[in-house]
Amino acid sequence: xxxxxxxxxxxxxxxxxxxxxxxxxxxxxxxxxxxxxxxxxxxxxxxxxxxxxxxxxxxxxxxxxxxxxxxxxxxxxxxxxxxxxxxxxxxxxxxxxxxxxxxxxxxxxxxxxxxxxxxxxxxxxxxxxxxxxxxxxxxxxxxxxxxxxxxxxxxxxxxxxxxxxxxxxxxxxxxxxxxxxxxxxxxxxxxxxxxxxxxxxxxxxxxxxxxxxxxxxxxxxxxxxxxxxxxxxxxxxxxxxxxxxxxxxxxxxxxxxxxxxxxxxxxxxxxxxxxxxxxxxxxxxxxxxxxxxxxxxxxxxxxxxxxxxxxxxxxxxxxxxxxxxxxxxxxxxxxxxxxxxxxxxxxxxxxxxxxxxxxxxxxxxxxxxxxxxxxxxxxxxxxxxxxxxxxxxxxxxxxxxxxxxxxxxxxxxxxxxxxxxxxxxxxxxxxxxxxxxxxxxxxxxxxxxxxxxxxxxxxxxxxxxxxxxxxxxxxxxxxxxxxxxxxxxxxxxxxxxxxxxxxxxxxxxxxxxxxxxxxxxxxxxxxxxxxxxxxxxxxxxxxxxxxxxxxxxxxxxxxxxxxxxxxxxxxxxxxxxxxxxxxxxxxxxxxxxxxxxxxxxxxxxxxxxxxxxxxxxxxxxxxxxxxxxxxxxxxxxxxxxxxxxxxxxxxxxxxxxxxxxxxxxxxxxxxxxxxxxxxxxxxxxxxxxxxxxxxxxxx
Amino acid sequence: xxxxxxxxxxxxxxxxxxxxxxxxxxxxxxxxxxxxxxxxxxxxxxxxxxxxxxxxxxxxxxxxxxxxxxxxxxxxxxxxxxxxxxxxxxxxxxxxxxxxxxxxxxxxxxxxxxxxxxxxxxxxxxxxxxxxxxxxxxxxxxxxxxxxxxxxxxxxxxxxxxxxxxxxxxxxxx
Numbered sequence: 001x002x003x004x005x006x007x008x009x010x011x012x013x014x015x016x017x018x019x020x021x022x023x024x025x026x027x028x029x030x031x032x033x034x035x036x037x038x039x040x041x042x043x044x045x046x047x048x049x050x051x052x053x054x055x056x057x058x059x060x061x062x063x064x065x066x067x068x069x070x071x072x073x074x075x076x077x078x079x080x081x082x083x084x085x086x087x088x089x090x091x092x093x094x095x096x097x098x099x100x101x102x103x104x105x106x107x108x109x110x111x112x113x114x115x116x117x118x119x120x121x122x123x124x125x126x127x128x129x130x131x132x133x134x135x136x137x138x139x140x141x142x143x144x145x146x147x148x149x150x151x152x153x154x155x156x157x158x159x160x161x162x163x164x165x166x167x168x169x170x171x172x173x174x175x176x177x178x179x180x181x182x183x184x185x186x187x188x189x190x191x192x193x194x195x196x197x198x199x200x201x202x203x204x205x206x207x208x209x210x211x212x213x214x215x216x217x218x219x220x221x222x223x224x225x226x227x228x229x230x231x232x233x234x235x236x237x238x239x240x241x242x243x244x245x246x247x248x249x250x251x252x253x254x255x256x257x258x259x260x261x262x263x264x265x266x267x268x269x270x271x272x273x274x275x276x277x278x279x280x281x282x283x284x285x286x287x288x289x290x291x292x293x294x295x296x297x298x299x300x301x302x303x304x305x306x307x308x309x310x311x312x313x314x315x316x317x318x319x320x321x322x323x324x325x326x327x328x329x330x331x332x333x334x335x336x337x338x339x340x341x342x343x344x345x346x347x348x349x350x351x352x353x354x355x356x357x358x359x360x361x362x363x364x365x366x367x368x369x370x371x372x373x374x375x376x377x378x379x380x381x382x383x384x385x386x387x388x389x390x391x392x393x394x395x396x397x398x399x400x401x402x403x404x405x406x407x408x409x410x411x412x413x414x415x416x417x418x419x420x421x422x423x424x425x426x427x428x429x430x431x432x433x434x435x436x437x438x439x440x441x442x443x444x445x446x447x448x449x450x451x452x453x454x455x456x457x458x459x460x461x462x463x464x465x466x467x468x469x470x471x472x473x474x475x476x477x478x479x480x481x482x483x484x485x486x487x488x489x490x491x492x493x494x495x496x497x498x499x500x501x502x503x504x505x506x507x508x509x510x511x512x513x514x515x516x517x518x519x520x521x522x523x524x525x526x527x528x529x530x531x532x533x534x535x536x537x538x539x540x541x542x543x544x545x546x547x548x549x550x551x552x553x554x555x556x557x558x559x560x561x562x563x564x565x566x567x568x569x570x571x572x573x574x575x576x577x578x579x580x581x582x583x584x585x586x587x588x589x590x591x592x593x594x595x596x597x598x599x600x601x602x603x604x605x606x607x608x609x610x611x612x613x614x615x616x617x618x619x620x621x622x623x624x625x626x627x628x629x630x631x632x633x634x635x636x637x638x639x640x641x642x643x644x645x646x647x648x649x650x651x652x653x654x655x656x657x658x659x660x661x662x663x664x665x666x667x668x669x670x671x672x673x674x675x676x677x678x679x680x681x682x683x684x685x686x687x688x689x690x691x692x693x694x695x696x697x698x699x
Numbered sequence: 700x701x702x703x704x705x706x707x708x709x710x711x712x713x714x715x716x717x718x719x720x721x722x723x724x725x726x727x728x729x730x731x732x733x734x735x736x737x738x739x740x741x742x743x744x745x746x747x748x749x750x751x752x753x754x755x756x757x758x759x760x761x762x763x764x765x766x767x768x769x770x771x772x773x774x775x776x777x778x779x780x781x782x783x784x785x786x787x788x789x790x791x792x793x794x795x796x797x798x799x800x801x802x803x804x805x806x807x808x809x810x811x812x813x814x815x816x817x818x819x820x821x822x823x824x825x826x827x828x829x830x831x832x833x834x835x836x837x838x839x840x841x842x843x844x845x846x847x848x849x850x851x852x853x854x855x856x857x858x859x860x861x862x863x864x865x866x867x868x869x870x871x872x873x
Contacts, residue, residue, distance in 0.1 A: 140818070160816060175816040190825050198821045292825035316828060364830050404868050535865055622745050631814050682783075685742060686776035690734055698741060 015086075016270045022369070023268050027066045034434060037060045041428050043402065050398055056393040058265050064384045065438050067377075072257070072442035073266030086262075086270055088223050088233065089330045096138070096222055103201035105139050105221055105281075110188040112181070119143065120159040121598035122211050125590045127167055127418035129214035139217070140200070144188045150667035151175060161628055162542055162604045166597070175632075176292075179672075185277070186293055186309035195289045200284055207278035209336035212236055213590050219518035220281040223327070232314060233324025234273060234280040236262040239590060240583045243567035243574075244512065247337040247345065249476055252469060252579040254337070256446045256460070262328035271323035272370035277310035279333045283322065290320040291633060296360060301353045301495045303358040308354025311378060311538050312361060313370035319364075325393070332588070333676075341480070341511045341564035342521055354384040354489040372410045385488030392550060396536060399543035402669075443470055451525070457580035469579050480562055482553035486525050501561030517560070518626050522557035529554030560575040615633030616667045617659050619677065626681045633674040655683055658695025681684040735762075735778045742782060761785045829873075 038058050039046035046055045078084060096102055107126060111119050123141055130136040143160065147153050160175040167173070178191055189205065197203075202224055204217060212235070220233055233261075236258060239251035266273065275282075291313045296303045306312055314324045338344040356376035361367075408424075447470055450456040457463045481675070533551040536544040563569055573579050583591065617624045639647065650666050662670070670676050687693040739758040740750075748754050761782035 020756035292827045688775045
C-alpha cells in the first residue's frame with residue numbers, strides 16, 4: 001500500500017466515526033423536538049392509544065425524511081467547497097500504460113431476456129469508446145446471459161456474431177449463456193469468476209441498460225491500482241436516453257439532485273459505501289474469496305436466494321477488510337430509467353422483497369455498523385411507505401372519531417378537572433413549516449448549486465428553465481408520491497404474507513401504458529381516493545383540506561400513469577426546454593454510438609428471407625444462424641437413449657405440426673442438441689408440403 | 700468448408716426415424732416443380748446470393764446435377780439436397796474470401812471453424828460464506844407471516860364492517 005493511501009485509510013476510520021455521530025445528532029435532536037411538539041398538538045397530548053400510535057409513526061417518518069435532508073445539505077456544502085481530501089477520483093492520475101504490468105480487466109454485462117440488439121449495441125459502444133482511447137487491449141468484454149426464452153437466446157447469439165463482425169471483436173467480445181440460472185445475477189457473476197476470474201485483476205459490472213465511457217473505465221482501473229485497500233469502487237450512474245415523461249422526470253431528478261445526495265452519502269459513508277450492483281469496479285480476488293452468497297434458511301420470499309445481492313456483497317467485502325468507496329464525482333457513468341410508472345413499480349416490487357430480506361442479515365457477526373444501517377435503511381425505504389399509509393389512516397380515524405363522538409369530559413376516575421381535549425390546529429402550522437423545509441429545501445439548494453457552477457445551469461436549459469423544471473418536478477413528484485406509497489405498502493404486505501415475486505426481464509421499451517392496463521392497475525387507488533375524499537369532505541372538512549395533496553395523486557393515478565408513459569409528451573416537455581439534462585443538449589459520443597451500432601446490427605438482417613423472424617425458427621431455417629448455433633453449442637456427449645428418444649419425438653412434432661406446436665421449454669431442449677438442429681434444418685428445407693413449410697416461414 | 704455434422708447421418712443412425720410414416724403429400728408434378736423452384740431460390744436468398752442471374756444459375760446447376768426426372772413426387776427434397784451438395788462442394792454455405800461476392804453483407808467471410816464465444820477455461824472456486832443470520836424463530840418472516848396469515852380471513856369482514864360504520868356515521872351526520 002502506498003504511503004498516501006495508507007494515510008487515507010487510517011485517517012478515514014476516526015473521521016468517519018465523528019461524522020456519523022454528527023449525523024445521528026442532527027437527526028435525533030430535531031426529531032425529539034418535533035415529536036414532542038406533535039404530542040403537544042394532539043387533543044390528548046398522546047395519552048390515548050390512537051394518539052400514541054400516531055406519535056410513533058410520526059417519529060419514524062420524521063427520522064426518515066431528516067436523513068435525506070441532512071444528506072442533501074451536507075452534499076450541498078461538499079460540492080460547494082469542491083475540495084475533498086477523501087475523493088478518490090481527485091487523486092492524481094497515473095499512466096497505466098507505462099506501468100510494468102497493466103492489470104487485465106473484464107467488463108461484464110449480465111443479462112436476462114433483454115432486447116439483444118440494445119444490449120449488444122451498448123457493449124459495442126463501450127468497446128468503441130475504449131478503442132478510441134487506445135486502451136481496448138487491456139479489457140475483455142463479456143455478455144453473460146441467463147436468458148430463458150429460446151427466441152431471445154438465438155437472437156443473442158446472432159447479435160454477438162454480428163457485433164464481433166462489425167467491430168472485428170472476435171476473441172475480445174465474449175458471450176456465454178448459462179443453462180441453469182442459479183442465484184440469478186449474483187450466480188451469473190460468480191459463474192464468470194469461477195471460469196475466468198483468475199485471468200483478471202478487476203471486473204467492471206454493467207447493467208443491461210448501462211453504459212460507461214472509456215475514460216471513466218480507465219480512470220476506475222487507475223484508482224484501484226493506486227488504492228490497494230479498495231475492494232469495490234461504485235460510480236453514480238446518471239439517467240439518460242429516455243423520452244417518456246416519467247423517465248425524463250427521473251433523469252432530471254437524477255441529474256439535478258443525484259450529485260448532491262451522492263456527495264452527502266460519501267461524506268457519511270467514506271470507505272463503507274454502497275454497491276448498487278452495476279457501474280462499479282470490483283477487485284476480483286477478494287470478491288471470489290469473500291463474496292459468494294449462501295441461501296438464506298427458510299422459504300422465499302424472506303428466505304432462499306438473496307435477491308438484492310449487491311448490498312450484501314459490499315457488506316461482506318467490507319467485513320473482509322476491503323474498503324467500498326463511492327466515486328460520487330466520477331462522470332461518464334450512465335443508465336436508463338424505467339419508461340413507465342408501472343415498470344418502475346414492478347422494479348420496486350423486486351427491490352422491496354430483496355431489501356426486506358436484508359432485515360434477516362442485520363445481526364451477522366463482523367459487519368461494520370454502517371452496513372447494518374444500510375440494510376435497515378434499504379428496508380425502511382419500503383416500510384416507510386406502509387408507515388405513511390398507516391399514519392394517514394389513523395389520522396383519518398382520529399379526525400372522524402372526534403367529529404362523530406362527543407368527548408367524555410368526566411371519566412369514571414375522580415378528578416378535579418374535566419378531561420378536556422384541545423385541538424391546536426393553528427399551531428400545527430409551525431410543524432408543517434418545518435416538514436416542508438425538510439422535504440423541499442434540497443430542491444432550491446440544488447438549484448443554487450447549478451446556478452453557482454459555471455455553465456451548469458446553461459447545460460440544463462438555462463437558470464429560468466431550470467427553475468421551471470424544478471417546479472414541474474415538485475408537482476409531478478407530489479402527484480406520484482401517494483401512488484407509490486399505496487403500491488409500496490402493498491408490496492411490503494405481500495412480501496410479508498409470503499407472496500414471492502418473479503425476477504423476469506425489466507421492460508425497456510418505450511411503448512407507453514395503454515388506458516386499459518392503467519385502469520386495471522390503478523382503479524383501486526382512484527376508488528380509495530374518491531371514497532376517502534368524499535367521506536372526509538362530509539365529516540371533517542378541515543381534515544379534508546389537509547389531505548388534499550394525497551387524495552389528488554390517488555384520484556389522478558390512471559391518467560397520470562398513462563400520460564407520463566408517453567414519449568410524445570416527454571418530447572413536448574423537452575421541446576419547451578423543461579426537464580432537460582446536459583446529455584440531451586450535448587450527448588456524449590457513446591450514447592450516439594449505441595444508436596448507430598443498433599442500426600447497423602439491424603441492417604445486417606435486412607436481406608434474410610424468412611418471413612417469421614423469431615429466434616427459434618431462424619435457428620432452424622436460416623443456414624447461417626443454424627450453423628452458428630451448432631458451432632457455439634460445441635461438441636456434446638451423445639444424449640442417453642431416453643433423452644434421445646424424447647428429442648426425436650420433439651423433432652417429429654415440430655416437423656408435423658410446425659414450430660408453433662412447441663412450448664418454449666421444448667424449443668430449448670431441441671436447441672441444446674446440435675445434431676437435432678442440423679437434422680431439423682435439413683428436414684424443414686426438404687418439406688414437400690407447402691402448408692407445412694409455411695409454418696416455418698417458407699410458404 | 701463443410702459442416703461437421705451431417706444431418707443425414709443423424710437420421711440414418713436412428714432406426715425410429717426410418718419407421719416414421721412419410722408426410723402426406725398430394726401435389727401435382729407442376730405444383731411440385733413450383734415448390735422446388737421457390738424453395739431453391741429462397742435458400743439462395745437466405746445465403747444472400749443476389750437475386751437474378753447468380754441465383755438462377757446456381758439453382759439450375761443444382762437441378763442439372765440432381766438428374767431427376769420430371770414429374771417425380773419427392774422432387775423438392777432431392778433438389779434441396781442437390782443444391783446443398785453443390786454449395787458444399789464449392790465451399791458454401793460458409794464461403795471463403797474468394798466467393799465473397801455472394802455475400803452482400805460480408806458476413807461469414809471467415810470460416811466458423813474453431814469459433815468460440817468464450818475464452819478457454821481457467822477454473823477457480825468460490826465458496827459460499829457462512830452467515831450466522833437470525834434464527835428462523837426470531838426472523839421477521841416467522842412472526843409477521845404468522846400474524847398476517849391469521850388475520851387474513853378477517854380482512855374482508857373488517858372491510859365490510861368499516862364500510863358499514865362509515866355509512867352509519869354518514870347517516871347520523873347528515
